[in-house]
Amino acid sequence: MPVISYREALRAAMSEEIERDPNVVLMGEEVAQFNGAYKISEGMLEKYGPKRIVDTPISEAGFIGMGVGAAMLGLRPVMELMFFSFYSVAFDQIFNNAANIRYMSGGLINCPIVLRGPANGGTNVGATHSHTPESIAAYHPGIKVVVPSNAYDAKGLMKSAIRDNDPVMFMENTILYGETMEVPDGEYLVPLGKASVLREGKDLSIIGHGRAIQMALKSADLLKEKHNISAEVIDLRSIRPLDEETILNSVKKTNRALYVEESKPFCSVGAMVAAIISDKAFDYLDAPVKRLNSIDAPAIYSMPLEKLQLPSVDRIYQAALETLK
Amino acid sequence: MTKKPAPTKKAEVAGYNARQAPINAKLGNDELIALYRDMVRIRRFEERCLRSYQQGKIGGFLHLYIGQESIAVGVVSVMGKNDHVITAYRDHGHALAVGMGMNEMMAENYGKYTGCSKGKGGSMHYFDPSRNFWGGHGIVGGQIPLGTGLAYALKYKGLKGCALAFMGDGAVNQGAVHESYNLAALWSLPVIFVIENNGYSMGTSQERSSAGPSLAQRAEGYGMNWDIIENGHDVLEVRDKVAAAIKLAHEKSLPSVLEIRTYRYRGHSVADPDTTYRDKKEIEEYKATKDPLMFCQNQLLGEKVLTDELIAKIDEAARAEAETSAQFAEASPFPTVEDIQKDVYWEADNPADRKSQGTLFFN
Numbered sequence: 243m244p245v246i247s248y249r250e251a252l253r254a255a256m257s258e259e260i261e262r263d264p265n266v267v268l269m270g271e272e273v274a275q276f277n278g279a280y281k282i283s284e285g286m287l288e289k290y291g292p293k294r295i296v297d298t299p300i301s302e303a304g305f306i307g308m309g310v311g312a313a314m315l316g317l318r319p320v321m322e323l324m325f326f327s328f329y330s331v332a333f334d335q336i337f338n339n340a341a342n343i344r345y346m347s348g349g350l351i352n353c354p355i356v357l358r359g360p361a362n363g364g365t366n367v368g369a370t371h372s373h374t375p376e377s378i379a380a381y382h383p384g385i386k387v388v389v390p391s392n393a394y395d396a397k398g399l400m401k402s403a404i405r406d407n408d409p410v411m412f413m414e415n416t417i418l419y420g421e422t423m424e425v426p427d428g429e430y431l432v433p434l435g436k437a438s439v440l441r442e443g444k445d446l447s448i449i450g451h452g453r454a455i456q457m458a459l460k461s462a463d464l465l466k467e468k469h470n471i472s473a474e475v476i477d478l479r480s481i482r483p484l485d486e487e488t489i490l491n492s493v494k495k496t497n498r499a500l501y502v503e504e505s506k507p508f509c510s511v512g513a514m515v516a517a518i519i520s521d522k523a524f525d526y527l528d529a530p531v532k533r534l535n536s537i538d539a540p541a542i543y544s545m546p547l548e549k550l551q552l553p554s555v556d557r558i559y560q561a562a563l564e565t566l567k
Numbered sequence: 568m569t570k571k572p573a574p575t576k577k578a579e580v581a582g583y584n585a586r587q588a589p590i591n592a593k594l595g596n597d598e599l600i601a602l603y604r605d606m607v608r609i610r611r612f613e614e615r616c617l618r619s620y621q622q623g624k625i626g627g628f629l630h631l632y633i634g635q636e637s638i639a640v641g642v643v644s645v646m647g648k649n650d651h652v653i654t655a656y657r658d659h660g661h662a663l664a665v666g667m668g669m670n671e672m673m674a675e676n677y678g679k680y681t682g683c684s685k686g687k688g689g690s691m692h693y694f695d696p697s698r699n700f701w702g703g704h705g706i707v708g709g710q711i712p713l714g715t716g717l718a719y720a721l722k723y724k725g726l727k728g729c730a731l732a733f734m735g736d737g738a739v740n741q742g743a744v745h746e747s748y749n750l751a752a753l754w755s756l757p758v759i760f761v762i763e764n765n766g767y768s769m770g771t772s773q774e775r776s777s778a779g780p781s782l783a784q785r786a787e788g789y790g791m792n793w794d795i796i797e798n799g800h801d802v803l804e805v806r807d808k809v810a811a812a813i814k815l816a817h818e819k820s821l822p823s824v825l826e827i828r829t830y831r832y833r834g835h836s837v838a839d840p841d842t843t844y845r846d847k848k849e850i851e852e853y854k855a856t857k858d859p860l861m862f863c864q865n866q867l868l869g870e871k872v873l874t875d876e877l878i879a880k881i882d883e884a885a886r887a888e889a890e891t892s893a894q895f896a897e898a899s900p901f902p903t904v905e906d907i908q909k910d911v912y913w914e915a916d917n918p919a920d921r922k923s924q925g926t927l928f929f930n
Contacts, residue, residue: 298750299750301749301750303712304745304750305750307709307746308716308719310712310713310716311713311714311715311730312723314696314701314713314716315651315724316720317719334709335712338705339704339709339712339713345911346687346694346703347687347688347702347910348683349916351701384911386923402922402923405922407917433923434922434925436925437925480925482927483925484926486926518929
């Protein structure tokens with residue numbers, strides 16, 4: 243199997259879907275002539291031409307709203323946000339229009355749009371460019387939210403998202419763009435709403451999404467090495483729809499849960515998952531559900547401090563030990 | 568209106584007569600009568616809505632179009648097969664003009680399952696994509712990027728059509744509107760931005776809210792075609808000027824901004840006080856001199872296209888149609904609790920075709 247990067251996986255997914263469906267169009271700031279600010283779309287303009295790969299002005303409310311309108315009339319726009327943080331500039335278009343149009347029209351109108359881009363901190367770009375809005379997005383019924391943590395999932399989920407008839411917010415990670423793994427050539431899909439058990443274990447369930455759950459694999463190594471603790475590691479991949487079954491089955495087996503994510507703690511995905519676990523698996527718990535998030539403040543710029551603010555292998559390891567106390 | 572309106576871009580050709588414009592000169596009597604009838608139907612429907620609102624049958628807001636009927640009717644009457652409409656929350660006129668039925672509209676206002684959005688949208692959120700009508704949108708100016716997107720999709724698909732994106736004069740100061748202007752001009756999208764300028768954004772007059780000599784002229788900053796329709800109360804002038812913009816969109820894929828001067832008789836929403844920002848005299852004067860229905864009626868009476876008898880008949884039929892719609896709405900069932908979670912996700916409503924897994928709803 244070829245080894246490709248997360249970046250190449252996204253490019254392959256979008257390319258395959260552009261070739262498959264004439265209504266798919268990739269739009270965003272610098273996606274075409276510049277080859278993408280993060281080179282996700284490198285070479286795509288040359289290959290598919292300016293009708294399918296479209297540079298937009300810096301005008302998020304305008305071009306995302308335009309994509310929503312085009313989706314209503316049958317296109318399948320894939321809209322790149324150079325940083326997902328810029329979603330807030332288009333908030334009204336996303337959450338009033340894309341999220342509600344099907345509902346307010348009594349099911350007469352669909353909005354098959356994908357909004358994608360990197361939603362992460364850790365690159366010293368300060369608070370405005372480091373938002374992780376997965377729980378804010380998933381709060382809105384009508385919206386689906388996907389957060390792939392590796393190249394295989396990125397490709398399979400992107401293809402599913404583009405084919406989905408509902409609006410999907412697809413949150414990537416600049417730090418993962420260069421991470422490589424074996425990814426099959428050609429067609430495969432990863433369904434939305436299906437978690438992936440990255441490692442099986444029996445003493446503790448570490449559940450999470452995004453880059454933090456990849457870190458958790460290393461934390462799990464340390465737990466095994468230093469304390470002979472066997473941690474199960476579950477990557478949700480999709481926030482809404484949510485794979486409750488895999489979460490609950492794991493907790494019922496291990497009786498302890500730790501949720502890890504880069505978001506701030508208040509009303510985070512982990513808060514939701516903790517509520518679900520206490521609601522549906524309370525009797526199986528031997529300890530309160532623990533959550534590990536970024537330290538609750540706007541993203542700090544200072545390089546060494548930002549590393550400390552974010553989840554890390556060590557912070558996850560320490561949180562796991564507390565869960566096991 | 569408190570501000571002297573800026574003049575139109577081009578001095579009217581001396582002797583311009585909308586009735587003699589080719590697009591109107593060719594109209595047969597039946598077509599002229601249909602224009603009048605459509606305006607009457609909008610007014611009678613809305614008057615019936617107002618009664619129901621006052622009786623507590625309709626909730627929330629009720630933004631009446633009364634006084635502006637000539638615009639929706641005029642614009643829709645010159646639309647072709649691939650032309651699409653999107654507007655804001657004052658949407659009853661556009662909905663009736665595109666051919667939506669009073670029953671489904673009134674039932675929607677009553678929050679009934681038989682409503683055009685199954686009681687999920689309300690008065691501000693009517694939709695009928697089968698008639699190229701894409702809403703009915705509640706946020707001022709928020710629909711304008713969507714209208715631009717409709718035009719984008721038409722051009723992408725190679726269809727000869729355009730999007731008519733309506734907004735009020737209050738919308739022109741929203742950023743999303745300017746972003747849409749830029750995209751439309753930059754990419755030569757076949758979209759016509761129609762500003763229905765009734766002089767007031769809610770209770771704030773144009774002079775207290777909008778800089779510049781006119782609203783339409785802002786198009787110049789984007790190198791876009793623009794025009795002002797002074798006599799927005801004249802359905803025939805609306806037709807003529809809008810048809811020219813549609814032609815530009817169809818044949819050259821060029822966008823336009825059209826500012827149509829008009830007036831609303833009722834408050835922003837009928838629950839809003841209507842005495843703090845304008846004089847009753849102002850309303851009365853407009854009604855007496857520029858009422859769109861009266862203007863059309865007088866013209867067609869003068870041409871003997873309409874007769875007093877026919878006018879009475881049209882009026883009676885419109886009142887009866889509106890009354891029937893209120894009865895239909897009254898007799899219709901409300902949605903059920905189960906309906907609350909339908910029409911949220913396409914996948915949830917089409918379980919046989921669902922590809923995703925997991926939980927979509929969290930209670």
